[in-house]
Structures are given as structure tokens and as C-alpha cells.
Amino acid sequence: xxxxxxxxxxxxxxxxxxxxxxxxxxxxxxxxxxxxxxxxxxxxxxxxxxxxxxxxxxxxxxxxxxxxxxxxxxxxxxxxxxxxxxxxxxxxxxxxxxxxxxxxxxxxxxxxxxxxxxxxxxxxxxxxxxxxxxxxxxxxxxxxxxxxxxxxxxxxxxxxxxxxxxxxxxxxxxxxxxxxxxxxxxxxxxxxxxxxxxxxxxxxxxxxxxxxxxxxxxxxxxxxxxxxxxxxxxxxxxxxxxxxxxxxxxxxxxxxxxxxxxxxxxxxxxxxxxxxxxxxxxxxxxxxxxxxxxxxxxxxxxxxxxxxxxxxxxxxxxxxxxxxxxxxxxxxxxxxxxxxxxxxxxxxxxxxxxxxxxxxxxxxxxxxx
Amino acid sequence: xxxxxxxxxxxxxxxxxxxxxxxxxxxxxxxxxxxxxxxxxxxxxxxxxxxxxxxxxxxxxxxxxxxxxxxxxxxxxxxxxxxxxxxxxxxxxxxxxxxxxxxxxxxxxxxxxxxxxxxxxxxxxxxxxxxxxxxxxxxxxxxxxxxxxxxxxxxxxxxxxxxxxxxxxxxxxxxxxxxxxxxxxxxxxxxxxxxxxxxxxxxxxxxxxxxxxxxxxxxxxxxxxxxxxxxxxxxxxxxxxxxxxxxxxxxxxxxxxxxxxxxxxxxxxxxxxxxxxxxxxxxxxxxxxxxxxxxxxxxxxxxxxxxxxxxxxxxxxxxxxxxxxxxxxxxxxxxxxxxxxxxxxxxxxxxxxxxxxxxxxxxxxxxxxxxxxxxxxxxxxxxxxxxxxxxxxxxxxxxxxxxxxxxxxxxxxxxxxxxxxxxxxxxxx
Numbered sequence: 001x002x003x004x005x006x007x008x009x010x011x012x013x014x015x016x017x018x019x020x021x022x023x024x025x026x027x028x029x030x031x032x033x034x035x036x037x038x039x040x041x042x043x044x045x046x047x048x049x050x051x052x053x054x055x056x057x058x059x060x061x062x063x064x065x066x067x068x069x070x071x072x073x074x075x076x077x078x079x080x081x082x083x084x085x086x087x088x089x090x091x092x093x094x095x096x097x098x099x100x101x102x103x104x105x106x107x108x109x110x111x112x113x114x115x116x117x118x119x120x121x122x123x124x125x126x127x128x129x130x131x132x133x134x135x136x137x138x139x140x141x142x143x144x145x146x147x148x149x150x151x152x153x154x155x156x157x158x159x160x161x162x163x164x165x166x167x168x169x170x171x172x173x174x175x176x177x178x179x180x181x182x183x184x185x186x187x188x189x190x191x192x193x194x195x196x197x198x199x200x201x202x203x204x205x206x207x208x209x210x211x212x213x214x215x216x217x218x219x220x221x222x223x224x225x226x227x228x229x230x231x232x233x234x235x236x237x238x239x240x241x242x243x244x245x246x247x248x249x250x251x252x253x254x255x256x257x258x259x260x261x262x263x264x265x266x267x268x269x270x271x272x273x274x275x276x277x278x279x280x281x282x283x284x285x286x287x288x289x290x291x292x293x294x295x296x297x298x299x300x301x302x303x304x305x306x307x308x309x310x311x312x313x314x315x316x317x318x319x320x321x322x323x324x325x326x327x328x329x330x331x332x333x334x335x336x337x338x339x340x341x342x343x344x345x346x347x348x349x350x351x352x353x354x355x356x357x358x359x360x361x362x363x364x365x366x367x368x369x
Numbered sequence: 370x371x372x373x374x375x376x377x378x379x380x381x382x383x384x385x386x387x388x389x390x391x392x393x394x395x396x397x398x399x400x401x402x403x404x405x406x407x408x409x410x411x412x413x414x415x416x417x418x419x420x421x422x423x424x425x426x427x428x429x430x431x432x433x434x435x436x437x438x439x440x441x442x443x444x445x446x447x448x449x450x451x452x453x454x455x456x457x458x459x460x461x462x463x464x465x466x467x468x469x470x471x472x473x474x475x476x477x478x479x480x481x482x483x484x485x486x487x488x489x490x491x492x493x494x495x496x497x498x499x500x501x502x503x504x505x506x507x508x509x510x511x512x513x514x515x516x517x518x519x520x521x522x523x524x525x526x527x528x529x530x531x532x533x534x535x536x537x538x539x540x541x542x543x544x545x546x547x548x549x550x551x552x553x554x555x556x557x558x559x560x561x562x563x564x565x566x567x568x569x570x571x572x573x574x575x576x577x578x579x580x581x582x583x584x585x586x587x588x589x590x591x592x593x594x595x596x597x598x599x600x601x602x603x604x605x606x607x608x609x610x611x612x613x614x615x616x617x618x619x620x621x622x623x624x625x626x627x628x629x630x631x632x633x634x635x636x637x638x639x640x641x642x643x644x645x646x647x648x649x650x651x652x653x654x655x656x657x658x659x660x661x662x663x664x665x666x667x668x669x670x671x672x673x674x675x676x677x678x679x680x681x682x683x684x685x686x687x688x689x690x691x692x693x694x695x696x697x698x699x700x701x702x703x704x705x706x707x708x709x710x711x712x713x714x715x716x717x718x719x720x721x722x723x724x725x726x727x728x729x730x731x732x733x734x735x736x737x738x739x740x741x742x743x744x745x746x747x748x749x750x751x752x753x754x755x756x757x758x759x760x761x762x763x764x765x766x767x768x769x770x771x772x773x774x775x776x777x778x779x780x781x782x783x784x785x786x787x788x789x790x791x792x793x794x795x796x797x798x
Contacts, residue, residue, distance in 0.1 A: 246699045297638055
């Protein structure tokens with residue numbers, strides 16, 4: 001199986017890289033070159049001399065790029081033709097934006113948003129950065145919802161939100177939270193990180209779209225590059241076991257592990273719940289559980305570490321089979337010295353006297369005298 | 370429900386009382402959704418569900434012209450077809466007052482809120498504060514009880530669950546940005562199954578966490594995280610990551626993780642098994658042009674007695690993406706293909722859809738690979754700037770067989786509808 005996967009991967013990667021190279025070659029092209037600095041600072045032109053409609057346009061789709069006639073007001077037609085400028089088509093814009101409102105009603109200048117444009121020697125490569133927008137659209141001065149400006153919020157993703165973003169975002173969120181807050185509220189984080197809530201939200205209906213509140217949650221494990229607002233795929237409830245067992249993801253990041261698994265897997269008094277498949281058939285308990293416990297003790301604890309019930313492990317381990325490896329905690333001053341409720345006393349006798357019981361294993365021996 | 374109504378009324382009263390204050394801002398979002406699906410509870414029993422969900426988030430900011438904000442976020446849901454099964458679920462995610470830049474130095478927050486610190490995330494009903502000292506250095510702390518698992522506004526008894534912690538933030542260290550934190554959390558973790566509270570053992574965790582991030586000129590960024598579990602004298606987690614911007618369009622990301630099971634030291638399970646997991650990931654992201662991107666990634670996970678390898682290769686365009694993903698090793702093999710598309714017809718209408726197919730082999734003795742597939746499609750209508758209506762249909766099918774029968778249909782058709790609305794209003798000057 002593994003060999004087949006590798007072969008198929010190499011084949012697919014090859015095809016994709018070839019296709020991408022062709023696409024990249026076909027879509028690359030040289031652009032028109034223009035220096036704003038030369039026009040504004042040297043020639044003394046004002047913004048509206050070339051961008052005549054800028055102050056009155058109400059739609060982002062309006063073509064504010066200068067027509068050829070705007071150039072020929074100063075330049076010879078032949079000179080313009082030599083540069084190859086024939087008038088640019090309006091770039092595709094999905095923004096909800098009115099230059100008129102911002103320039104006339106609010107009273108902003110061009111450079112308030114197009115920062116540094118007067119000094120630019122190359123045409124801007126795209127829209128201005130969002131920082132000047134967010135300066136006012138911060139949910140305090142003006143509405144800060146993404147939908148205020150973006151008609152297609154679902155298509156807007158920062159460049160770093162690539163395929164495995166859901167695994168990577170912690171690196172940014174902990175050290176760069178202010179930039180996250182431009183698009184996301186704290187509620188958005190909590191939709192995943194409030195593990196207790198997830199225990200109820202997803203049980204039985206993994207991937208339910210009704211759980212989707214935020215705009216652009218990344219996909220689980222990068223298996224869906226563009227998928228929106230869904231962490232697990234729709235059939236995840238049927239296949240999650242293989243990911244849990246193979247440790248391909250850290251479920252505890254979002255889910256409250258001691259309780260989340262138990263909500264479905266605890267079979268007591270409810271036939272609708274499921275024992276994990278690696279338990280084997282009911283009643284067919286065998287010693288494979290030792291391997292499972294070594295690999296995945298968290299999964300064991302998720303169901304069996306319930307108060308008011310004796311952990312099943314103790315049925316055998318307390319009296320017959322020691323769970324401890326050689327030298328277990330022998331170099332540690334454990335909390336059993338100070339805490340009568342220490343977990344050790346679930347199995348061991350808390351004698352509190354040297355030479356007796358559990359305490360006597362170390363204290364009160366002849367070598368200690 | 371009664372508590373939720375009282376909360377909403379109290380909040381509304383506060384809003385009305387403060388609405389006349391200087392330059393106060395009220396913003397929020399309301400969402401209502403319905404999800405209809407069918408599910409096999411047992412081999413012979415099928416139930417239909419209509420889950421209705423309502424969400425509300427409110428934020429009252431700039432109260433009295435200060436950087437003072439009251440915010441809340443809550444959700445209510447119930448199954449309209451199965452009301453007798455205690456499926457009602459109402460919870461308040463957060464409900465707090467936040468006052469920032471007090472004396473230009475201190476941020477204060479009180480109420481239900483969540484903190485994301487190097488020691489892990491924690492949700493408290495309590496208070497937190499952070500003071501900025503000099504050169505960007507800040508210290509902070511929090512103290513509170515842990516909210517009830519059912520999300521109600523009831524305050525937990527201190528002995529049943531509480532948490533506290535502190536952190537030191539050094540943003541301009543010679544080594545980069547470093548955050549050191551300490552946290553203790555103890556309490557009886559509980560959860561609710563069909564309306565019945567179930568309590569897990571009273572668990573204690575006490576940790577020190579360190580976060581480090583450094584931009585490196587000409588390279589990219591480096592990140593590290595370490596969590597040390599104090600009672601057990603063990604390192605619980607190590608996370609090292611390096612992101613290399615090879616060219617303006619090619620980035621390579623390497624990551625190493627080490628993790629021990631997150632078992633409280635006073636749990637009986639702590640004494641079993643010295644489990645640990647290592648994970649190494651390498652990923653390349655190639656932006657061919659502003660429209661097309663290719664990504665290739667591979668991961669190796671090592672755990673006691675076994676290991677797992679996985680890979681993915683994807684191609685994404687502005688409007689669609691295709692990805693092949695596979696896994697081999699422990700717990701079986703999988704191979705899948707996922708495609709997604711989202712296309713804006715115009716400023717008001719967006720259509721989306723996708724399909725997924727994966728095959729599974731859970732063990733060597735399995736004769737035929739299992740499979741699962743899903744197809745979905747829908748549309749979103751932004752009929753006004755503040756509001757949208759969304760519809761989605763889903764078809765699921767699966768043939769996953771194990772030693773036991775899974776509940777759930779072999780195939781399932783589901784429908785979802787959702788309306789959301791956001792608002793923003795300024796009061797006063």
C-alpha cells in the first residue's frame with residue numbers, strides 16, 4: 001500500500017508541477033511602467049489631473065486609470081504611443097468602496113490611503129494595504145465587519161493562510177494577535193478552542209455547517225485547500241478513529257479530551273454509544289490493551305478516568321501486575337510525601353510510618369538507620 | 370433558557386442605560402440556522418433531526434468615551450424533531466467588561482473570558498490584568514473559577530474548579546519575542562450527556578510555558594514553544610518551527626513537535642505508560658502567480674511501537690482547489706482526493722461546491738478497502754451588505770466497516786439554511 005501511495009504521489013506531483021509551469025508561463029506578462037514621483041514631484045501634477053474621476057467615483061469597479069487623452073494633455077501622442085500606453089482596463093475589484101464618500105464626505109486625502117504614492121517610482125502592484133482602512137474601521141470609529149468593504153469575504157485570505165494553516169496559526173496567534181484581530185474576533189477563536197462546547201456541538205453531526213459562524217476557518221490537516229468554515233470533513237465521524245490512533249493530529253488542542261471522547265464512546269447504559277474498535281468485540285478483552293495503553297493512554301483516560309467508579313485498570317494492576325517500569329519515580333520527591341490525597345494511595349497503603357507499608361519501601365530500612 | 374433570557378435582558382438594560390453616553394458604539398452579529406439530517410441510531414432505528422441554532426454576539430464599546438467595552442457571545446440550539454431527548458443547549462461563550470489603556474499602562478478584564486497563553490488556553494469567570502512597563506515589556510495575571518461545562522452563567526464553586534496564572538512578555542529581547550507563563554488549573558472536569566452531568570476526576574495541572582518567536586532577516590521566522598509540567602518534573606511539549614522564504618514566491622516550513630500525553634499527575638492514568646509522540650513536518654508552498662499556488666507536504670509521526678507517514682499535494686486557484694492526501698503506517702492507510710470550488714457570480718451571489726473521496730485500509734487482514742465520499746453544494750446571497758442568506762445541500766456516503774457496526778447511514782442527504790445579520794451603531798457625539 002505504501003509503495004503504491006509513493007508511486008501515485010510522484011506521478012501526481014509531476015503532472016501538477018508540469019501543469020503549473022505551463023499556467024505560470026502563460027499568465028506572466030510585462031506591465032506598464034510609470035513613476036508617480038516624476039509626475040507629482042518633478043512635473044507638479046495633482047492626482048486628479050490624471051485620475052479625473054477619482055474624487056467622484058462611487059463604485060470600486062469604476063475605471064480610475066487615466067485615459068490616453070489624460071496623458072496627451074502634457075505628452076505628445078507619439079511619445080505616449082512609444083511607451084505603449086493605450087489606456088488600462090479597470091482591474092477586477094470586489095470591494096464595496098466609494099471614493100466619493102471617503103474623499104468628499106469624510107475628507108480624506110489620496111495619500112491617507114495610498115500611502116507613499118507621491119514617492120513611488122513604480123506603479124502600485126495592487127490595492128493599498130488594509131492598515132489605513134482598519135485605522136477607522138475598527139469597530140469603534142466605524143463598522144469593522146469584513147462585509148463592510150468585501151463583498152466576497154470567502155475569497156479573501158492572507159497569503160500565509162496556506163493549506164496547513166490550521167496547524168500553523170498558533171505561531172502567529174500567540175505573537176501576532178493584533179493582525180489576527182483585523183479579521184477575526186475573539187469569539188472566532190473560541191468556536192474551536194472552547195473544547196467543552198465542541199463536545200456537544202459536533203457529537204453526531206461532524207462537520208455540521210450549523211457550527212460555522214466565522215468566515216474563513218481553515219480546513220483540517222490541509223485536506224481541503226479552499227474549503228470554508230469547516231474544520232473536519234463531513235464523514236469525519238466515521239473515520240476519525242484512524243487519525244486518533246495514528247496521532248496525526250492533536251485532538252486536545254480543541255477538544256477537552258477527558259470528556260470529549262467519553263461523550264460518545266462510554267457504552268454504559270446506552271447502546272447508541274460505541275466502544276473504540278481497538279477494544280475488540282465485547283468480552284474479547286486481551287492483552288493487546290497494553291500496547292494500546294503505551295501508545296495512547298490519553299484515550300484510555302478519556303473514558304475510564306471517571307470519578308465514583310474504580311478505574312478498570314486497577315482490577316488487575318492493583319494486585320497482580322505492576323504498571324510501573326523499573327526505577328519508576330525513584331529520583332523524584334513525589335507529592336505523596338505531602339499530600340494524603342495523592343494518586344499513589346489509590347493502590348498503595350498510606351502508612352505514614354517508617355518501615356511500614358508503602359512508606360517502608362524507602363524509609364525505615366536498615367540502610368536508612 | 371431562563372438564565373439566557375435574564376442575561377439578554379440585563380445586557381439590554383445596560384445598553385439602553387449607556388446608549389446616551391458619549392460616542393458609545395454598539396455592534397454585533399445575529400445568526401439563525403437550521404440543519405436537517407437523518408441518522409441511524411441503531412441498525413434498525415433511524416431518526417430525523419432538525420437542529421436550529423441561534424447565535425448572538427454583542428459589543429458595546431467606547432463607553433463614556435473611554436476604551437471601555439462590554440461584550441458577549443452566546444449560542445442556543447435545540448433539535449426541533451427530538452425535543453424529548455434533552456438536546457437543548459444554551460451557552461454563553463464570553464460575557465465580560467474590558468477596559469484598556471487605563472493610565473496608558475494597564476488593560477483590565479473581568480467576567481467570562483478566555484486567555485491564550487503559552488501554558489495553554491483557559492476559560493475563566495474572573496479577572497485578568499496586564500501592565501505595560503517599559504520597552505514593551507509587560508506582566509499580566511489572571512484569577513478565576515472555571516465556567517461550568519454546560520456554558521451556563523452559573524458560577525462554579527471555587528473548590529470545584531479554578532485557575533490562575535501569570536506571564537511575562539518580553540517582545541524585544543535580543544533573541545526575539547519571548548513570553549514566559551505559569552498556570553495552575555484544578556477542578557472536576559465535567560460534561561453533559563443527554564442532559565445528565567457526568568464528572569471526571571478532580572484533576573490538577575501546573576505548568577510553565579515559554580513561547581519564542583523571532584523574525585530572521587533574509588530567512589524567515591523561527592518559533593519555539595515549551596511546556597514544562599511542574600508536578601511531574603517533565604517536559605510536556607516542545608514545538609520548534611522554522612519558516613524559510615526561499616524566494617518571494619516559494620516558502621518552506623519545517624516543524625518538529627514532541628509531546629507527552631496530557632494526563633493530570635493526580636490521575637491514576639498518569640502512572641501507566643511512558644507514552645510520547647514525535648512529529649516532524651516539512652512543507653513547501655509555491656506561489657506560481659497571484660492566482661495559482663502549489664503546496665507539497667509530508668509528515669512523519671513516531672510513537673511507542675509504531676509510526677505514521679502522511680503526505681499531501683495540492684493545487685489551488687483563486688476559485689477552486691484540488692488536493693490529494695494519503696497516510697500510511699500505524700492505524701491503517703488512507704488515500705483521498707478532495708476538490709472545492711467557490712465562485713462569485715456577482716457582488717451579491719456566490720456559489721460553492723465540492724467533492725471528496727477517500728479509501729481506507731484499517732488493517733493488513735482487511736480484504737477490501739473501505740471508502741467514504743461526500744458531495745456538497747450551495748449558494749450564498751448577500752441581499753444586503755449587513756445580511757446574507759446561505760443554503761447548502763450535502764450528500765454523504767460511506768462504507769466504513771470495522772469490528773463493530775457504526776451507527777449512521779450508509780448514505781445521507783442533508784440540508785442547511787442560515788441567515789446572518791450584523792449591525793453597527795454609534796450613539797452620542
